[in-house]
Amino acid sequence: MxxxxxxxxxxxxxxxxxxxxxxxxxxxxxxxxxxxxxxxxxxxxxxxxxxxxxxxxxxxxxxxxxxxxxxxxxxxxxxxxxxxxxxxxxxxxxxxxxxxxxxxxxxxxxxxxxxxxxxxxxxxxxxxxxxxAALVVRPDITSVAQLKGTTLATPSLGNTQDVALRYYLKKNGLKTDTQGGGDVSIKPQDNSVTVDAFTNKAIDGAWVPEPTASRLVAAGGKVLVNEADEWPETKGxxxxxxxxxxxxxxxxxxxxxxxxxxxxxxxxxxxxxxxxxxxxxxxxxxxxxxxxxxxxxxxxxxxxxxxxxxxxxxxxxxxxxxxxxxxxxxxxxxxxxxxxxxxxxxxxxxxxxxxxxxx
Missing domain, CATH: 3.40.190.10 (Periplasmic binding protein-like II)
Incomplete structure (x- = not known):
């Protein structure tokens, strides 16, 4: 179930x-x-x-x-x-x-x-x-391997960006679970609070839709993954x-x-x-x-x-x-x-x- x-x-x-x-x-x-x-x-x-x-x-x-x-x-x-x-x-x-x-x-x-x-x-x-949609992270994170041990946000458990993040981590050998454990802790939260959470260093990044992704970049984050790059079979x-x-x-x-x-x-x-x-x-x-x-x-x-x-x-x-x-x-x-x-x-x-x- x-x-x-x-x-x-x-x-x-x-x-x-x-x-x-x-x-x-x-x-x-x-x-x-x-x-x-x-x-x-x-x-x-x-x-x-x-x-x-x-x-x-x-x-x-x-x-x-x-x-x-x-x-x-x-x-x-x-x-x-x-x-x-x-x-x-x-x-x-x-x-x-x-x-x-x-x-x-x-x-x-x-x-x-x-x-x-x-x-x-x-x-x-x-x-x-x-x-x-994109994964935006702290500027010092430059590779997927560096995501191990981080806390990342998504809009909600099981939503479109949440699934995209979990699948991306899985195919790159990083484990997650629905309770926030694993190699990367995923913290579902409303987009309305994600930018503040990132600014306050409560999270290390987030896989989110626009405009939250661009707001995170404006707050000092960098795009680690543009989701369009994950869909070569449909030409982005x-x-x-x-x-x-x-x-x-x-x-x-x-x-x-x-x-x-x-x-x-x-x-x-x-x-x-x-x-x-x-x-x-x-x-x-x-x-x-x-x-x-x-x-x-x-x-x-x-x-x-x-x-x-x-x-x-x-x-x-x-x-x-x-x-x-x-x-x-x-x-x-x-x-x-x-x-x-x-x-x-x-x-x-x-x-x-x-x-x-x-x-």
Whole structure:
């Protein structure tokens, strides 16, 4: 069985913003479906509870909400309620408990949710972001061998970066365990405290997503491993963020999910049409959630490592799941059906763009 800590429910950090409303309880998807059925033809009504992180790797959500793309695509009949989280494990629990209908989330928590529910509870309906993760360490650490005896942080046990770090150490002959022991002590903690922990020398480094990686560099750290270099088989592309939907919600509210996927694609198109403007808008949204925007130096450094794409880069997700299995975090992962890209590929085809694969 998986370590119990991997599935420990945690209270999400809810950040209020112009469109960010706290999730309270679990609204009925059945009610949404009835409302949709009774709406005027061509219209849809209901509620969509959407989760995401105050991370640049979740830029399609940050940018889309800030620019009003989600509100426009969903239509006036759909109430959008957004919540922010600091870890995929937290957000996955919110999805599985029914507190969220959909969320931008890392591939490993998505896989874990699928397996935990015996392949029933969730579906990946689109990709969002590739890249944007690194191991940043003290400047005196120049090789993997020097990591022995150090303490490194990850966002949470079993999350995407946590698995990446553990697998990297394993293939380099360094042992870890889920209790923080072994050759390298791994300390899962919220990204919000990692920079201070590094500055105070409570940790020697961290494998984290952007912008935390660039913030660590700005605090005096150095990049020991750019995760893109660990994916030669996909030419440096690896999925960092996917769009996940509860299966029950998808079945009862297919038109709302279609509009959600359409909003995600529109946000990605906007980010790619003008990357500089996209960075500015995303940083504005991030500033509203985090209290202040990123410095120009950190934003520029972090932004260049990110690729925004609706392609979930399925090959990297499936490979990462195998890594989890080798680490003993999951057993016999059966992932047939984790992707439902039907809506996405229909949208892409209508835009004259290449469809994406689930294998």
């Amino acid at each position: 998986r370590p119990s800590r991997l599935w420990r429910a945690m209270t999400p950090l809810i950040t209020a913003g112009a469109l960010a409303l706290a999730v309270v309880g679990c609204s009925s998807s059945g009610d949404d479906a009835k409302a949709s059925a009774s709406a005027t033809p061509g219209q849809v009504s209901g509620t969509l509870r959407l989760g995401y992180f105050p991370n640049l790797t979740h830029a399609p959500a940050l940018y889309g909400v800030e620019k009003g793309i989600f509100a426009k695509e969903l239509g006036t009949g759909v109430t959008l309620k957004t919540s922010t989280f600091n870890s995929g494990v937290q957000e996955a629990e919110a999805v599985l408990s029914g507190a969220l209908d959909a969320g931008y989330i890392g591939p490993n928590p998505a896989v874990n949710s699928f397996i935990k529910s015996n392949g029933e509870a969730v579906r990946i309906v689109s990709g969002a972001t590739s890249g944007g 592309q690896f999925v960092t963020t996917v769009l996940l939907v509860r299966t029950a919600y998808l079945k009862k509210n297919p038109e709302i999910v279609r509009r959600l996927v359409s909003a995600n694609v529109a946000s990605i198109n906007g980010l790619n049409a003008d990357r500089d403007a996209g960075a500015t808008v995303t940083n504005t949204a991030l500033g509203k959630l985090a209290g202040k925007p990123l410095s120009d130096k950190v934003l520029t450094s972090a932004w260049k490592s990110l690729t925004f794409t609706p392609d979930p880069i399925a090959a990297s997700l499936l490979t990462s799941a195998k890594h989890q299995e080798e680490l003993g975090l999951i057993k016999n992962p059966k992932l047939d059906g984790i992707f439902d890209l039907t809506i996405l590929n229909d949208i892409l085809a209508k835009q004259g763009k290449p469809t994406v694969s689930d294998s």
